[in-house]
Every structure is written in structure tokens, then in C-alpha cells.
Amino acid sequence: VGTIASLGKDGLEVQRRLLTDLGLAVPPISWHASRDTVAEYVSVLGLLSSTLGKMANEVITLQKTECGELEEPFKMGKVGSSTMPHKRNPMYSEGVVSLSKIIRSTVPLAIESMVTEHERDMRPWQAEWEYIGKVSNMTDAALTASIHIFTDLIVRPDNIERNLYMLKGLMLSEAVMMKMGQRIGRQEAHEIVYEAAMKAFEKGLPFKTVLLEDKRVLDNFNVDEIDAVLDPHNYTGSAGCFVDRVVGPSGKC
Structure with a gap:
């Protein structure tokens, strides 16, 4: 934090040892002054979640009745609708798409927080406390759901073949x-x-x-x-x- 002036000539060594104990690399400068690291982290989450969202959206499209080429993993007990018992909806994929929208919507906020006043402007931190943890958890949830979807994805070759000749x-x-x-x-x-x-x-x-x-x-x-x-x-x-x-x-x- 800051210039570590209070630790005198031992400041950099204390920093190195502390970060080593924590399993972290020594940064070139304090995160208070350098905001690009936080913005990059959130941007990566935005890119990752958008890719997952694109993949999940493709499952939704190809699971539609009129297409029927793919389907989310299914087992008895999974309910697609409380009023239409026959429905097998892509609920996990819908969740991934929704999460990806929320996650990438925070990217502009993270980039906006790069513009601060001097070295220790607390205004962006307070915004980051609100959304960084949430988007991290959301990305984890999107990844977990995606692993479930694509590990046991149901592919219907007969329908793919049928659709090739639809025109x-x-x-x-x-x-x-x-x-x-x-x-x-x-x-x-x-x-x-x-x-x-x-x-x-x-x-x-x-x-x-x-x-x-x-x-x-x-x-x-x-x-x-x-x-x-x-x-x-x-x-x-x-x-x-x-x-x-x-x-x-x-x-x-």
C-alpha cells in the first residue's frame, strides 16, 4: 500500500515475503493506483461468459422442436413446465445465457473505474466491492452449468440429416x-x-x-x-x- 515508507529499507523485502506466503506475485505497483488489473479481470470474465452464453444459446436454438438437433442432458424428474408435462426445456442453457448478460454488463463499469482521482480514490473500490464478488460467483455458476450441458449433451444425428434436406x-x-x-x-x-x-x-x-x-x-x-x-x-x-x-x-x- 502506498510507498511503504513506514517500513524503511525493509519495505520491499516485507512485501515480497508477505506475497510469497500468500502465493501471490509481486506487482509492479499498488492496486490502488493501477486500476487496469481489476478491469482486465472483469473483462476476461465478460469474454469467458459471453463465449459460454453463445454456446448455450446455440443449444437453445437447436433444441427447438422444429430443429431438434441437440438437447440438454435429461433424466427422469427434470420438469420443463408446471402446466405442460411434455416439455423438455433447455433450462441450464437459459441460465447460462442470463448469467452471461449480467456478467458482461459489468465490464463497462470496471473500465470506468480505471479513471480515478490521484492514487487512492475510494469511489471505484466501493463499486468493485459490490460487483466483483458477484460476477466471479456468476462466472463459476455459468462454467459449472456449461460443463454439465456439454459433458452429456444429447446429439440427434437423424434430425441433423433430416434438416440437411429440408430445402x-x-x-x-x-x-x-x-x-x-x-x-x-x-x-x-x-x-x-x-x-x-x-x-x-x-x-x-x-x-x-x-x-x-x-x-x-x-x-x-x-x-x-x-x-x-x-x-x-x-x-x-x-x-x-x-x-x-x-x-x-x-x-x-
Whole structure:
């Protein structure tokens, strides 16, 4: 605290020994004067909780009945609604999203507290006493809930497969355009595929059916080639590599 003038020439040694006993590193300056450490800590919590919130929000979206690709861990006794017994709501994920909103809302307050008057302005401390402990506990709660969610996350491959074909092939319009563009040029390919896609949308037809009705397509593709390019399993790109980069043991692919 301060200049440690009261301890004379032993001040720095007393500081070192005390912090060593506490398992802490020796800071370059007192925390009273240097506010960036506190702001950085809260900012990291804000970043962490926002990432958890994003992940949890994805579970909420993909657990919706009309999608049904993911689901929070479930066991008998977990109640989703007091009035609709069939409901299996993503309650843990909802909690994580709510916590993340509260946590990141404190980041501007922490940064605001960096601007103080001289070296020992007590005004920011009193605000920090109010929120630092709370956001620390909230982050712990969000982490605990997230570990529960993603350790036993329920994945429904059949629904994922079903959703791939929901647009009757239209999801692969880019693949068709890029393949056709290699033979007739990208701009002309875009125009042909656009027309076919809009027709398929308007009439509710399979994309393949509309493509096969267009002579310009048949002049450049046979049926087997169209089937191959409309297979979503053939158009995953580097998705697997990107997953390995993010969560793989080496971070490389």
C-alpha cells in the first residue's frame, strides 16, 4: 500500500515475503493506483461468459422442436413446465445465457473505474466491492452449468440429416454454381442457378428437378454429376479441420 515508507529499507523485502506466503506475485505497483488489473479481470470474465452464453444459446436454438438437433442432458424428474408435462426445456442453457448478460454488463463499469482521482480514490473500490464478488460467483455458476450441458449433451444425428434436406437441395446452390462455373464461368452459372433456385422456391419443387429441366444445365452436367454435387456430405469443406484447430489436442490440422 502506498510507498511503504513506514517500513524503511525493509519495505520491499516485507512485501515480497508477505506475497510469497500468500502465493501471490509481486506487482509492479499498488492496486490502488493501477486500476487496469481489476478491469482486465472483469473483462476476461465478460469474454469467458459471453463465449459460454453463445454456446448455450446455440443449444437453445437447436433444441427447438422444429430443429431438434441437440438437447440438454435429461433424466427422469427434470420438469420443463408446471402446466405442460411434455416439455423438455433447455433450462441450464437459459441460465447460462442470463448469467452471461449480467456478467458482461459489468465490464463497462470496471473500465470506468480505471479513471480515478490521484492514487487512492475510494469511489471505484466501493463499486468493485459490490460487483466483483458477484460476477466471479456468476462466472463459476455459468462454467459449472456449461460443463454439465456439454459433458452429456444429447446429439440427434437423424434430425441433423433430416434438416440437411429440408430445402430439397437448395442448400447446395453454391456447390452447383461453383461446379458449373468451372465450365461456363461464374457469372453465367450464378444466373442459371439463381433462376432455378427461385423457381424451386416458388413451386416447392426439388432443386434437382428444376435443374434437370434446364437445357443449359444438361449441356454441362449429367444426372450422376448433379446427384454428387447435391449431396451435402460432399460439401463440408474444411469444417473438420476448423473443429480440430479449435478443440483438438494440438490445435492444428
